[in-house]
Amino acid sequence: MTEDKAKIxxxxxxxxxxxxxxxxxxxxxYNVVVASNGAEALKKLETFSPKVxxxxxxxxVMDGLELxxxxxxxxxxxxxxxxxxxxxxxxxxxxxxxxxxxxxxxLKPTENQELLARIRSGVRIYxxxxxxxxxxxxxxxxxxxxxxGHNLNNPLGSLKLFIADLEAELNNEKKNDFEEDFGFIxxxxxxxxxxxxxxxxxxxxxxxxxxxxxxxxKLK
Numbered sequence: 509m510t511e512d513k514a515k516i517x518x519x520x521x522x523x524x525x526x527x528x529x530x531x532x533x534x535x536x537x538y539n540v541v542v543a544s545n546g547a548e549a550l551k552k553l554e555t556f557s558p559k560v561x562x563x564x565x566x567x568x569v570m571d572g573l574e575l576x577x578x579x580x581x582x583x584x585x586x587x588x589x590x591x592x593x594x595x596x597x598x599x600x601x602x603x604x605x606x607x608x609x610x611x612x613x614x615l616k617p618t619e620n621q622e623l624l625a626r627i628r629s630g631v632r633i634y635x636x637x638x639x640x641x642x643x644x645x646x647x648x649x650x651x652x653x654x655x656x657g658h659n660l661n662n663p664l665g666s667l668k669l670f671i672a673d674l675e676a677e678l679n680n681e682k683k684n685d686f687e688e689d690f691g692f693i694x695x696x697x698x699x700x701x702x703x704x705x706x707x708x709x710x711x712x713x714x715x716x717x718x719x720x721x722x723x724x725x726k727l728k
Contacts, residue, residue, distance in 0.1 A: 546570025
């Protein structure tokens with residue numbers, strides 16, 4: 509299925525080269541989208557999320573170097589593996605590209621098997637970075653949940669003692685008058701205690717959507 513294929517964005521102003529690269533990558537079982545310059549590529553990124561971008565250095569409107577600079581400055585695009593295609597072989601040009609965040613370079617004309625090997629490497633690096641981010645996010649969620657759960661326990665303990673003392677000070681007649689109220693209060697305290705316990709023992713944090721633009725930790 510197309511959804512399972514690694515997504516690649518080709519940015520190349522020369523139509524024949526763009527066509528050949530597209531066919532090569534489609535044959536290699538990638539989900540390919542093409543753009544003719546950097547500005548068009550940025551527009552494509554609004555609806556297409558590639559793991560690898562292959563961009564020519566020299567293009568009209570916006571070249572591959574400026575495109576790389578813009579992409580690497582945006583948090584949501586930083587993980588994309590960026591390969592620059594260039595006829596420039598000077599070290600100073602490679603340094604210039606690395607300084608704006610390019611991950612790899614290929615000299616034109618490219619050799620097909622080398623290009624495919626670099627793309628496979630880029631996809632692996634992208635996947636590893638995403639796994640690392642996921643692991644770090646889960647660790648942060650666990651630490652946050654444990655901290656909240658622990659910090660809830662102390663005031664809850666004090667609240668339970670206060671309620672017990674208050675009930676003990678009331679005579680039987682007044683206690684009967686407030687029996688339903690104490691029932692609601694104790695029920696609420698029990699629910700909060702259960703929440704604190706779940707947060708403290710959370711092992712496998714997952715998120716669920718509770719509003720159109722917000723998520724919360726799913727508690728079992």
